[in-house]
Amino acid sequence: xxxxxxxxxxxxxxxxxxxxxxxxxxxxxxxxxxxxxxxxxxxxxxxxxxxxxxxxxxxxxxxxxxxxxxxxxxxxxxxxxxxxxxxxxxxxxxxxxxxxxxxxxxxxxxxxxxxxxxxxxxxxxxxxxxxxxxxxxxxxxxxxxxxxxxxxxxxxxxxxxxxxxxxxxxxxxxxxxxxxxxxxxxxxxxxxx
Numbered sequence: 429x430x431x432x433x434x435x436x437x438x439x440x441x442x443x444x445x446x447x448x449x450x451x452x453x454x455x456x457x458x459x460x461x462x463x464x465x466x467x468x469x470x471x472x473x474x475x476x477x478x479x480x481x482x483x484x485x486x487x488x489x490x491x492x493x494x495x496x497x498x499x500x501x502x503x504x505x506x507x508x509x510x511x512x513x514x515x516x517x518x519x520x521x522x523x524x525x526x527x528x529x530x531x532x533x534x535x536x537x538x539x540x541x542x543x544x545x546x547x548x549x550x551x552x553x554x555x556x557x558x559x560x561x562x563x564x565x566x567x568x569x570x571x572x573x574x575x576x577x578x579x580x581x582x583x584x585x586x587x588x589x590x591x592x593x594x595x596x597x598x599x600x601x602x603x604x605x606x607x608x609x610x611x612x613x614x615x616x617x618x619x620x621x
Contacts, residue, residue, distance in 0.1 A: 472530075472591075474526055476489060476524055476525070477524065477563075479523050479524055480521075490589055498590055499538060501540070501588060502537065502568060502585070502586060503584060504568075504580050504581070504583065504584045505582075506581075506582045509581045511577050512549070512572040512577065512578050512579075513577045514572055514575045515573075516572055519552075519568070522567065522568060526558065527563045528558070528559075528560040531560050531594070531596065533591055535589055535592070536558065537555065537566065537568060537588070538551070538555060539551050539587060539588070540585060543586065547578050548574025548578070549570055549574075549578050549580075550573055551569055551571065552570065552571035558589075560594070
């Protein structure tokens with residue numbers, strides 16, 4: 429049993445937690461394993477390499493728009509505006525590379541909700557996964573699923589970069605599973621209400 433003050437746990441990023449209970453100012457956890465990554469001022473440092481210096485001097489590097497933002501905005505590193513016709517997909521550079529270097533972290537590139545909802549511009553690969561050992565430039569696959577052409581301007585915010593904890597597992601091959609309440613049910617098995 430481990431007890432942490434709630435003010436202390438905010439300074440760390442938990443990777444695995446089992447059955448935690450809050451009692452007063454303390455969180456009591458029963459756990460098999462837990463990893464905390466220390467963060468300075470609530471943030472972990474990730475290496476960033478500038479691929480296009482002129483672009484980043486003009487538009488800056490990715491940052492959180494608000495204190496509560498989960499994702500950093502990624503911008504279109506284009507020489508000039510790009511029109512994406514209905515049904516087309518274009519791979520757009522961001523002008524930056526990152527190296528996470530911690531196998532217990534990964535990043536995902538997600539669409540910006542307004543672009544998808546208002547203009548039909550979503551990610552061609554739906555979600556982009558950035559592994560911790562990848563060091564190349566970040567690209568965003570933009571797909572225009574609408575019936576109207578959409579123009580992406582130089583420096584436009586086109587996606588979000590979100591960092592997530594990762595747990596790598598060892599697969600244990602078995603002949604059968606213990607019964608669960610769900611069993612083989614999937615694809616809407618539990619209903620919509």
